[in-house]
Structure formats: C-alpha cells, structure tokens
Amino acid sequence: MKTWKDELEGRMPADWATEIDLFENQMELRRQGKVEEKLFAETRLRRGAYGQRYDNGQRNDGTGTKALAYPNGALTKGPDTIWDAPGMQRIKIPFGGLNPDQMDVLADLAEEYSDGICHVTTRQDIQLHYVHFDDTPSLLRRLAAIGITTREACGNSVRNVTACPLAGVCRDESFDVTPYANASMKFLLGHPDVQDFGRKFKIAFSGCRQHACGLVNMHDMGAIAVTREIDGETVRGFELYVGGGLGAVPYDAVLFDEFVREDEILPITQAISRVFARLGEKRNRARARIKFLVKNLGMEEFKRLVLEERAKLPHDDRWAAYLDELPSHGEKPLKVGASLNGAARPEGFDAWCETNVYRQRQPGYCVAAVTLPLGDITSHQLRELAAIARRYVGESVRTTVEQNIVLRWVSEADLPQLYEELRALGLSAPGAGSIVDVVSCPGTDTCKLGIASSRGLAGELQSRLAAKAMELDKAVRDMRIKISGCFNSCGQHHISDLGFYGVSRNVGGYTVPHFQVVVGGKWVDNGGSYGLPIGAVPSKRIPDVVTAMTDAYLRERQGQETFQEYTQRVGKKALKDKLAPFTKVPAREEDASFYSDWGDPREFTIGDMGTGECAGEVVSLVDSDLSLAEAMVFDSQLALENGDFTAVADKSYQAMLQGAKALVKMRFLDITDDPDQIVAEFKQRYYDTEIFFDRFGGGRFGQYLFRRHEQKEQPTDTAAGRQLVEEASLFVEACHACSAKLAAQGSTAQGGAAEGVTSTVVTLEL
C-alpha cells in the first residue's frame, strides 16, 4: 500500500524528513511502552500535537459523566491523555506568511484528517482539531513537503515568531521586519540553546510603536523596528523588549535596549535564550516564563547577564548571513498597481472597503482583509482563496493575530472584482478589526482548560453586532471585543476594549457559566496596557452588558475619547455599577437557560455535578464570604487606579486572606482573623491535601497567597501593583472553583467532617 512517506520522498527537506521518521519511531516505542508517558508528551507537544478536551476518556453528556470507550483506551500519549482520543494539531506559520500552494495543502489536510475547518489563531498559527494521533506523521510529511514544519509549535520552546501582517507595505513602519522575523525563526528552530526552557518563549516583531499589529508588549521577547543616524548613515535596529506576557497574570514587557543593531538581534536573542535556559524556573511551571526571571533579577541584572553571555558566544555566520540578501528581499506584485478610477462599485463594496481595505504605501496597491468568523475557514473556501490569491496577488498572503487572512499587493483596480469573488465564497463580510470582528480562543469547544464557551459567546455577539453594524456609531464600531474561555488569556482579553474570560459561580447548588468583564485594555501601542476584571456576569447576560457598556460610552463620551480613555476617566467603580443590573442569576425553575452555556444545551458543569439542598446552604455561606473577597479585590483595583500602591498591597492581600478564610470556614467555623492562622489552616486543609489544586495549574494560585503572606510585597509602580491585583483576583477565582468543586461533590470537604459545623451539614457530607 502506498504511503505518504514514499510518495513525498525527496520532496521534504532532508533534516525535516529525518525528524518526522524519528518521531514516528518514538510513537512506536510509546505504543510498546518503551517511552515514559511524560517524556513522550513533551516530544509530542514539540511536534505541535496537542491534547484536546475529553481526551482523558471522560465526558459529561448532560446526564452525568460517562466514560468514552476508545478502542485503545489503555494506551496513552501523555499523562491522562488517551492515544485514540482526537487532538489538536498546531501548525506554525512564521510571521503568518502563506503561499497558495501551502493553502491548498492545508485545505486538504483539514478535510482528510480534521473536520474540514482551518482555524487561524491569535498568534498567526493554523490549528486543526479532532485529529487522530496516528495520522500525525502523514500530516507532518505533507506539511514538510510544502515548507511548513510544526516543530516546536508547542512545548517548552520558541513558539511561532509573529510579525505585523502589514510588514513591508505599511505606511507607518520604520522598515519591513519580515526578513528579521523569518531569520529568527530559522535560526532558533531546533537550536540547542532553546531546548532547555522551563516554559514556552514567544517572539514578535513590529514595524512601529504605535499600532497593535506586532503586540510586542505581551511577548516574551518583542522587537520594534527603529533606525538611527550613525556616522551619517541610517542604521537599522530594534527597540528590544523582554518579559511581557498575558496568561493568568499579564506582564508588560520591559525595555531591554533602545537600540539593538540589526546584526546583533540574533546573537542577543541567543544570549537571552541561554540566560533563560540557565536561570529560568524549571520545576514550578506557573513561575517559569521569562517574565518571572526578568522580574526577579531586575532588568539591569538580567541585561548584564545577557551581555556577559553575548560576549562569550562563539561566532555564528548565520547571525548576519541573511542581511546580505536584504536588498533583494521584497515581494514582487503580480499586477500593475492602478487606481479604481471610477469603476463600478458592487453592492456592499463601500462598506467592505471601509473596514477591510488598507491602502499600502506603494501607490496603486492595497491590502484586503478576509474576515473569518471566529477564525474559521472551510477547506473549500481556503482552496478557492488560494486560487484567488494566485490570480490577484501571487504569494502575498498572511494570517493575522485577529484571526483573519490578508491578501497583500492587490491592485486597487481589482478591488471590485476581488470583492465579488470573495462574496461568492462567503468571505466578503465587512468589519475587519471592528467590534463585529470578535476574537475568541477555542474555549470549552476543544480546550481542556476551558471553563466557559468563549466561541459560543463570540458567535452570539458577532451575529447580534453584525445585524446592527451599520447603525452602530463609528466610535463603537472601532472598539474590539476579545474573549477567552479561562483566565489564561489565549483570546487576549487583556488588550481589548471589552474583554471577557470564562469563570463559574455556584448558584443554589448549580454551577452557572459566567464571564469576568475586563475593561481598560489597550490594543494600540503594541497592546500598550492591560485591562482589569471588574466583575463576573452570567454568560447569558453578556450581550446585555455589551449593549449597556457601549450605550453608556456613547452617552458619556467626551470629545473624541476612545472607549479605553473613557474607562480610564470614569473609573472602575462607575463601570462596575453598570454591571450590577446583569449579575443576578434567576432561579433555575424561573429560567433554566442561565444554567447552560452558549451553543450547548447540556446543563453546565465544570466536572461531575451533584447537588443537595443543604450543601446549597453551606455553599451560600461560602459564596457570600467569597463575594466579599471579590469586593476587596475590586477595592484594590480602585486603589491602583488612584496610584495608592500601599493600599493596593494591603487590599489585595486582605482579599486573598478573605478568600482563604471563606474556604477554611467550610471545615472549621471557629477560624479567627489572624492571618497566620488563616494561612496555616488553609495550607493544611486545602493546599497540602491538594483539594485546592486545579487539574492543570496544580497549586499555583495557593502559592500567590503564601508568597504574599511571607513577603508582604509593596509595589512601587503600576505594573507591579497590577500584578498583585491580578494575583488576588485569580486566587479568589480559584477559591470559587474550589468551593464549586466541593459543592458538586456534595460535601464541604473530601471525606472529613467540618469542625464546629452543625449536625445537619455534617450529615450532608456523607
């Protein structure tokens, strides 16, 4: 029987072909039980082969948790990850650059191995879902044959190197960062110095400071193109930042150097990698990103170590070899640039042009954005889009961090015809980069960590907003909405006008999907500042929240104020007050819809559910305590807003103590207000027993409390203050999750009677 390996022999880069053969061998060894599952999991992840929801062989089907009887249920591809369970394949697309041949193959792969959909991610990758692991080697070979590798698409390594999709054609860039992003990707791929990281490392290149496209601020390492006059010559270089990141607690990247010359960018990156590999945290994943290393060392010391390392690096020709080719770099337009010149404009064309067409700095050419709903494109659409690209632009296609695809170098004169062809494919929706273009991570659809349905909510918001897009005020249209299924922020909720991330709340013994509402984030200036949560709202009321917030903005806006500026001016307290009408969850008998998530009729659960009336009483006690903790977190936010860092430290710490106490009280009613006692009891009852742990993050949120209790940190700037607030917020969320877990188990604690708890409640624990 034919195989793709035979078929593609000689058409893949030899080293990539060998790597895939090796991976296939490792798969076989794992099947034979000769590779330990943890080790194999990292091997698999480094090939971009992720697990997916329900791959532990369990799923709540709406009537209870049921076993999924995979034929090969005993064989695992990682801890708690069944071999036969479908997974997600992440495909790295460096700087988002694609050509039509690659698009064709991606379309074929989605059709043959996945579900017929290519999903564009917020880091310019493509993801395929529901892929059977046994298909992976063939899939990887077919990608290798078109010049795409998935090596290090996941795992503790250098992830996709991203860059502005407008690089090279942007009117505001210092210079085209594409060749630098490409060179970094090639240089670092499989480099020995990036193989021993404690966590992932994300790199981004941006052509300017002011726009968002590169999102440098939220990257482990980000480079902004700048030029300097040196000895009468214009020299290219980069303003280099290190230590940014979203995730549970977002960090602003810190300036490493105002000007790293272009020929130094690769060696400095290598030196940074070495320092990170040597000194970065390895055991505690929650503190292992480079942002923690930079914070712990301080930028001055970090930089000193990097420069020391740089001085020791043996010379590598690749550092500068690509620079010789720069003069010949550049895309050759397929068509002659020509203006529209009064050509007929089809219906809908003007609205599409307004949001989806960007005039390049090269006269007569435009970039056309293809808006993809939730980042999804079908195999058929992608294949036909490849054909369109061949006809209009040749090779110039890129994915974007807003989950769209752009065609570059479109001759302006071709725009009406291009629009018609996109329309025939269902790809002509206007609204790219507007409030309609809602960004979402996979959430509970496929992600193992998802708490609430980010895609379900995004789809709902998108269809409601699209229906009234033309009536929306331009100020509202220009806003952005980004949604994550949990606090990890893959949907980049921190850097949007209105961000949402999934949480859950216990209401009358039922778990109800909620979203935290995040405001104040800044998309421009490379994701210039991060928003903060102002309160949790039931998932089903989020569309009302969007309406209320945007209406209030229009009503109260001063001058040309943006939404972000508006939120800064009116303050979190006033904004939180606007949420108040939407926070109440009706009783289940009154409206059961609140108890299921968007697009999913199953009763909402974050695990196996069990309910009891009196467990509900116990939970309401803890819930009111936790709601007090939430209010205290909010107080710390207000203090942050006022620049009162002492109060930030105090209030955020008090909020954590309150959360911990609420949990302790479930088992020990006589707990006092003594912080030492609260922390000790919490540790003994919830942390050491791992009751507080979540399946994926372990005890990291508990560690926030312990660190604060021991160190009594005092922030000295907004960034540090915001971290304390974020940590407090996450700790309190984790307390909610823990209490929900206990309620769902129908007990106040696993296997133990609560001291001082009334006999009624103790009975219910059994």
Added chain:
Amino acid sequence: MGGHTDVDGLQRIGVKFYLSETPPLDAVIPVFHRWIQTAAVEGMLIDIADYSHVPDGPGVMLIAHEGNYAVDLNGGRPGVLYYRKQALAGDLDQRVRAVCAAALRAAALLEGEASLGGVKLRGDELQIFANDRLLAPNDGATEAAFAPVLTGLLDRLYAGAPRQLCRDQDPRRRFNVDVKAERGADAATLLQRLTA
C-alpha cells in the same frame, strides 16, 4: 476492482445524502447531544462541533471515533454527511455500503426529529467521495477503479432506476461523484434496499 490496488485499500470513504431543505442548525445541536446520550447512531460518539457560523460550511458535526456525522452545508447544499476515519472490515464494496448505511441510519433518525421541522432527505441525490488523495486522487484512474463499486451501490439503492453521474473534474478537490437518480426513495427504504 480492475486490479487498481490503491483504490482497493481505500478506507476514508464518505457520503452525503442531500436534504430537501436546511434544518434549523441550532435545533440540530440538542438532537446530536441526545444522540450521544442514547448512543443513537453507530460509533463511539465523542462530541459536537458547531460550525453554523461558517457560510456553506460543515454545519453541525457529531464527532465519533470511527467517523464524523454532520448536517453539512458545503457547496451551499444541505445534506446528511458521514465520512469514515478508521478502517472498516470487508472489501471496498462492503465498506462503501457500510458507510452509506451509517449515513442513512442517521438520516432516517433526523427525519423523525420533530424539532427539525420535518426535514426530509431528497432521496434521489447523493455525493460519494474518497477522502484520501494518496490512495484515490481525483483522476480518471480512480474513477475507473471505483466505477464497479459505485454501480453496484447505486443499483441497490435506486433499484435499477436510471441515474446521472458527474465526477468533479477539479484535480485539487478530493475524488467525488454526484449522483442523481430518476427515482428516489425515503431514507428507510434506501437503507432497507442497501442492507437487504
């Protein structure tokens, strides 16, 4: 099978039975969830994938280990889709019939779902495809190799009624043949003929 060994080995077979109209997709989601609860269709049923936001896309899918089901809208035409991902026993003829039977069982169940507003199979139209460009590229050789199996299948399904076949000639697309019979039948009858 004319000695065309590559097509003989084909396992990734799919079929789409066209529907007379598009059912409300948001109503399909709870139906598929219920099917998982009751194991209503064959296979190890895993989850639902909702692509109703994608124009002319996969609609709503019911993901199973062995193969995926969908109320599919690709090509702008609604249909009940089933395509196989795991190997089936038997020769190609048996495998093709097994795939069609799985799709027809799902279609018959959908026809009985009151919440879908009486959705009906067209009964006289289907598309059969090979979801494997390695073993069955979209070319004349595959068509020739596949022809006897297809003829046998259609003779059974349409009880010898005349039909028109149209292979998609675009080499980029997977091998697929659209079939239109002069006389159709409902899902239950087609299934009964297929399994008789």
